[in-house]
Amino acid sequence: MLEYAERIQYRIRYYPRERLIENWKNGKGNMQKVDSKLQEKIDEWLEWDKNEGTTQEIKSLCASGNYEKLSDILLNRLEFGTAGLRGRMGAGYAQMNDLVIIQTTQGFTSYLEEVTKQSPAAMNSVVIGYDSRHNSKRFAQLAANILIRRNVQVYLFSQICPTPFVPFAILHFKCAAGIMVTASHNPKDDNGYKVYWSNGAQIISPHDKNIQKHILNNLCPWENSWDTSILQSSPLMKDPLREVWDAYYSRIQDDILFANLNANTSVKFTYTPLHGVGYPYMLQAFNTANFKPFIVVEEQKEPDPEFPTVKFPNPEEGKSALNLSFTTAEAHGSIIIIANDPDADRVAVAEKSSSGLIFRGDAWHVFTGNELGALLGWWSLFCFRKRFPETDMKDVYMMASTVSSKFLRSMANVEGYNFVETLTGFKWMGNKADQLIAEGKHVIFAFEEAIGFMFGTAVLDKDGISAGIRVAEMVAYLQSNQLTLADKLNDLYTKYGHHISKNSYFICHKPEIMKKIFERLRNFQDAPGTYPGSLLQGKYQVIGVRDLTTGYDSSQPDKKALLPTSKSSQMLTFTFKNGLVATLRTSGTEPKLKYYTELCASPTEQNIEVLKDTLEDMIKGIIEEFLQPEVNGLIPRQ
Structure with a gap:
C-alpha cells in the first residue's frame, strides 16, 4: 500500500489527464482539479531540476496541496532586467536556484553567440565572480560550466571577491562580458546574478531585454548543463585572482598622492566588512597606500552568509548596522569608521565627534551618501588638479544620479568642470563614463546617494574598496591640517551653498498599491494629467514636475523628459519654488517606495537651522499628502 504522499505523487506523475491533488478543507479531504498550466509546470520542474533540495521542496508542496505557493513560484518567473536577477533563494522559476541559474546562463550564452556571429573572436572570454552568500559559489x-561547454574562455575567481573586481577584470582581460553572483546588501535569503558588458559597465537596454528573450528560448537544460566536472580539467578555465589582484592594487598605488603623510598619520581607523568579502581586500588597500593596519571589528571580520550580528547587512542603514563598529572604535580610541557592504561595492563612513558627546547618542556622525559625495567630489578634484595641473576643466567630468545631491553641480558652476546627471543606478553612470572616455574626456568621479562611489575609470561601477582608501587618505590629509571631515564639509557648504538632504523609504509588498499611489499623483484631485501644484495648503509651491514613467517634464519646452523613461518603474520628481527637489520612486530590487529630498541653498543662505526646519516641514507634508502611508498601509522604515 502506497503512503499518502506517495499516492499523491503517483497520481500527479502517472495520471496527467486526471490532474488531481489533495486539498484539505475544514479537516476533510476534498479532491480538487489542479490548473493544467500549473500541473504542466510541476511536471516540467520535476523533469528538469537535478537539485535534491529544490526538487524535494516542490514535491512537499505537491503532497501538502499548497497550490497557491506552487502557483506563485512556478507560474511566475524572475525577469532579467538591468540589474540582472535578484530574489529569494528557493525552488521555482520565481526564485533563485540551480535551474534558474542554468536557464539564465543558457540565455546569456545564446545571446553572446548571436551578437558575435559576425566576429566570433569578439566572444573570447567571460569573467565570473561570486560573494560569500549561500549558493553563490x-x-x-x-554558469562557468555552461559557457565552457560552448567553447568560451572563462575567468572564474577561485575565491570570493568584491563585485568591482569583475568589471575591472573585464577591462583588464578585454572580455566580452562578466557575471557577478551577489545580492549585495540584501537579506541573507536572497541572491543575485549581475551582468556586465565588454565596456566594463552594467548592461543596459537592449542587452537586458535581448537576454530575457534568449532565456525564454533556452529553458530546457542543455546536455551536460548540470555536469560541472569539466571545471576541474578544462583548458578554457582560468583563475584570474592573482593577476587581477596585482593590477588592481597597482592602479590604486598610482593614485596615492600622500604616501608619507599616510604612513605618519595619527588617525586610527576602524573597519568592518559586515560579514562579507571585504576584509583581505581592504587590508591590502591600506598596505598599498602606506597606512598602518586598521582595527577590524572581529565579530564581523570573517565571511558569514548568515550575517549573525546585523538585522540588515547594509551600512546604508547607518547606526543600526554599525553598533559593533562603534563599540570597537571606542575601545581602541579610533575616530574614523569605514564599512563595506557584503560584496564591497559600497562604503559607509562615521566620524567621532570632537565635542565629547555621549557614546551612541551624538558621539558619532554617520555621513549620508550625499555628504560623502560632496567630500569625495571635492577630494577627487583636489587630487586631479595636483596630478594634472594643466588640464582644461572643460574636458573634466563628474556625475551623480538624479536622486542624489546636486552639490557637484553647484561646485561645477564655480570650478568650471562639467556635471552630468543620469538615471538612478551605476549602470547609467558607467555607460555614460564609457561614452565620455571615447570622446577623450576625463571622468574623475561619480556617485549615488546610496553610498556608491566611482573614482576615475579603472572600474566603471561603484567600488567600495577604492572609495574606502580614498576616504582614508582624505582623512589623513585633513588631519594634517587640523581639520575633521565635518569641518571640511561645513567649509564646502559655506563656499558652494548648503545642500541639506534626507532620504528614506516605506515598505510596500503590494505592487498594485504602489502603482495606485503614483497614478493618484498623475491625476491629482481626480483631474487627468494634473499633478500637485503645491504642498501644505499652498505653503510651498511646485514649479516643476518630471515624470520618468510617462516621459513628461514640465520644465522642457516640448514637455518631454530629457532622461530615458521606463513604463515598468515609477519615478516622479517635484521641484519647489524654495529650492527643494523631491523624488519619489519604487525600488527595482526590493519592496520599497523611496523618497529623496534635498534643499539647495545659495552660499549667502547660512542659517542651517532654518533650512533644516523647512526641510522637515516639507518632508512631513510630502509623506502625508503625496504618499498617505496610513491610507495605503505603508510600513515605515525601522
Whole structure:
C-alpha cells in the first residue's frame, strides 16, 4: 500500500489527464482539479531540476496541496532586467536556484553567440565572480560550466571577491562580458546574478531585454548543463585572482598622492566588512597606500552568509548596522569608521565627534551618501588638479544620479568642470563614463546617494574598496591640517551653498498599491494629467514636475523628459519654488517606495537651522499628502 504522499505523487506523475491533488478543507479531504498550466509546470520542474533540495521542496508542496505557493513560484518567473536577477533563494522559476541559474546562463550564452556571429573572436572570454552568500559559489560554477561547454574562455575567481573586481577584470582581460553572483546588501535569503558588458559597465537596454528573450528560448537544460566536472580539467578555465589582484592594487598605488603623510598619520581607523568579502581586500588597500593596519571589528571580520550580528547587512542603514563598529572604535580610541557592504561595492563612513558627546547618542556622525559625495567630489578634484595641473576643466567630468545631491553641480558652476546627471543606478553612470572616455574626456568621479562611489575609470561601477582608501587618505590629509571631515564639509557648504538632504523609504509588498499611489499623483484631485501644484495648503509651491514613467517634464519646452523613461518603474520628481527637489520612486530590487529630498541653498543662505526646519516641514507634508502611508498601509522604515 502506497503512503499518502506517495499516492499523491503517483497520481500527479502517472495520471496527467486526471490532474488531481489533495486539498484539505475544514479537516476533510476534498479532491480538487489542479490548473493544467500549473500541473504542466510541476511536471516540467520535476523533469528538469537535478537539485535534491529544490526538487524535494516542490514535491512537499505537491503532497501538502499548497497550490497557491506552487502557483506563485512556478507560474511566475524572475525577469532579467538591468540589474540582472535578484530574489529569494528557493525552488521555482520565481526564485533563485540551480535551474534558474542554468536557464539564465543558457540565455546569456545564446545571446553572446548571436551578437558575435559576425566576429566570433569578439566572444573570447567571460569573467565570473561570486560573494560569500549561500549558493553563490555553486551558481558561479554552474554558469562557468555552461559557457565552457560552448567553447568560451572563462575567468572564474577561485575565491570570493568584491563585485568591482569583475568589471575591472573585464577591462583588464578585454572580455566580452562578466557575471557577478551577489545580492549585495540584501537579506541573507536572497541572491543575485549581475551582468556586465565588454565596456566594463552594467548592461543596459537592449542587452537586458535581448537576454530575457534568449532565456525564454533556452529553458530546457542543455546536455551536460548540470555536469560541472569539466571545471576541474578544462583548458578554457582560468583563475584570474592573482593577476587581477596585482593590477588592481597597482592602479590604486598610482593614485596615492600622500604616501608619507599616510604612513605618519595619527588617525586610527576602524573597519568592518559586515560579514562579507571585504576584509583581505581592504587590508591590502591600506598596505598599498602606506597606512598602518586598521582595527577590524572581529565579530564581523570573517565571511558569514548568515550575517549573525546585523538585522540588515547594509551600512546604508547607518547606526543600526554599525553598533559593533562603534563599540570597537571606542575601545581602541579610533575616530574614523569605514564599512563595506557584503560584496564591497559600497562604503559607509562615521566620524567621532570632537565635542565629547555621549557614546551612541551624538558621539558619532554617520555621513549620508550625499555628504560623502560632496567630500569625495571635492577630494577627487583636489587630487586631479595636483596630478594634472594643466588640464582644461572643460574636458573634466563628474556625475551623480538624479536622486542624489546636486552639490557637484553647484561646485561645477564655480570650478568650471562639467556635471552630468543620469538615471538612478551605476549602470547609467558607467555607460555614460564609457561614452565620455571615447570622446577623450576625463571622468574623475561619480556617485549615488546610496553610498556608491566611482573614482576615475579603472572600474566603471561603484567600488567600495577604492572609495574606502580614498576616504582614508582624505582623512589623513585633513588631519594634517587640523581639520575633521565635518569641518571640511561645513567649509564646502559655506563656499558652494548648503545642500541639506534626507532620504528614506516605506515598505510596500503590494505592487498594485504602489502603482495606485503614483497614478493618484498623475491625476491629482481626480483631474487627468494634473499633478500637485503645491504642498501644505499652498505653503510651498511646485514649479516643476518630471515624470520618468510617462516621459513628461514640465520644465522642457516640448514637455518631454530629457532622461530615458521606463513604463515598468515609477519615478516622479517635484521641484519647489524654495529650492527643494523631491523624488519619489519604487525600488527595482526590493519592496520599497523611496523618497529623496534635498534643499539647495545659495552660499549667502547660512542659517542651517532654518533650512533644516523647512526641510522637515516639507518632508512631513510630502509623506502625508503625496504618499498617505496610513491610507495605503505603508510600513515605515525601522
